[in-house]
Amino acid sequence: MPTLAIIGAGHVGRTFGRLWHAAGTFDVVGVLARSAASAQEGVAFIGAGFPAAEVAALPVADVYLLAVTDDQIVPACAALAASRPLQGATVFHCSGALASGTLEAARQGGARLASVHPIRSFADPAAVVAAFAGTFCGIEGDEAALALLVPALEAIGARPVAIDPAAKTVYHAAAVFASNYLVTVLDAALRAYQAAGIPEDVARELARPLAQESLSNVFRMGPAQALSGPVARGDYATVQRQQAAVSAWDADTGTLYGALVPPTATLAARKVPKTASA
Incomplete structure (x- = not known):
């Protein structure tokens, strides 16, 4: 089972973490948030992982999900790339407006890149978890990254739809x-x-x-x-x-x-x- 580390303990990160953990798709090994309390809340919701309040404490993983706001994607990716080798890892974000190319720092470290944008509201993560099946997800990125992520999405009932990264906006x-x-x-x-x-x-x-x-x-x-x-x-x-x-x-x-x-x-x-x- 591939390991997954989540950067950002907000609604989207928690939801994906819990769904993939429950489905046995990914082994969630860590959740990084701005505070120890927020990281711990994310781990509690997911039911797995080590809570980390700084990127150096985040466990090394096969897959990294950047579930942060759009303006934090580039700096969060840069911090991740500076903290560890990423050769062979998959790094993806969930922005609907930005393409996977914003993760260039991870690519320079040898990672495969993608973006996965779930097309729904995440105001109530528990409700989304209960009714996630059938959710469309706009996907784009490196072929090797998508080869891993598409089956993972399908395992939790998502419906991946390929989009043109040049037309992401x-x-x-x-x-x-x-x-x-x-x-x-x-x-x-x-x-x-x-x-x-x-x-x-x-x-x-x-x-x-x-x-x-x-x-x-x-x-x-x-x-x-x-x-x-x-x-x-x-x-x-x-x-x-x-x-x-x-x-x-x-x-x-x-x-x-x-x-x-x-x-x-x-x-x-x-x-x-x-x-x-x-």
Whole structure:
């Protein structure tokens, strides 16, 4: 069984550590955190490993997971590479925005590099552990590293998806569109309902079926066929009136409305017309 050392005792590191330990995929030998208490908490959650508060105390391993924030990946990797030989080891991080090339210090030490980005929220590690099966993970890196990590991911029910490291930032932006900016647009809808005199709780109930049915249609039919409304109908007189009214109510929301019209028109142009029934 390959040994695994985890740098970073946060939610992602703890979750992967516990899943791999429970599956018998990796022998978790150490957890490094900024404090001894945090390292000990990580070890307790995982159920294995030696708690380390400095990189020199982290046990040598076959595989190193850098489960740290994006801004700490490069310095954490440099510290790891300076602390021990890495020839033949696998070093990977879990950033959705950075490619495995950020681990260059480990490569210089002879390590094989990869990145594994689990596509889900880790707000509650215990809940994620219980329902991890089926989680997609964006992967890229050296062939030898992936040959080790892909079976390890599959052993805990993950669904690895290969991504282009050169497009890693665009890949991560896709998640922002699908999650963060979707919330921003829905907030604009709820505020607009309230501007029309509808109480917030009622506004949520009005928007809920529209949003849920639209999402369902996107994933069932594809975005172009799911699109409806004035732009899809080519009713630009209504679009202009709405943008003017929204801008008069709230300038920033009016700007958002206007920014969405051109890409929505492009999407509408992709819509396949319904064929007349015989």
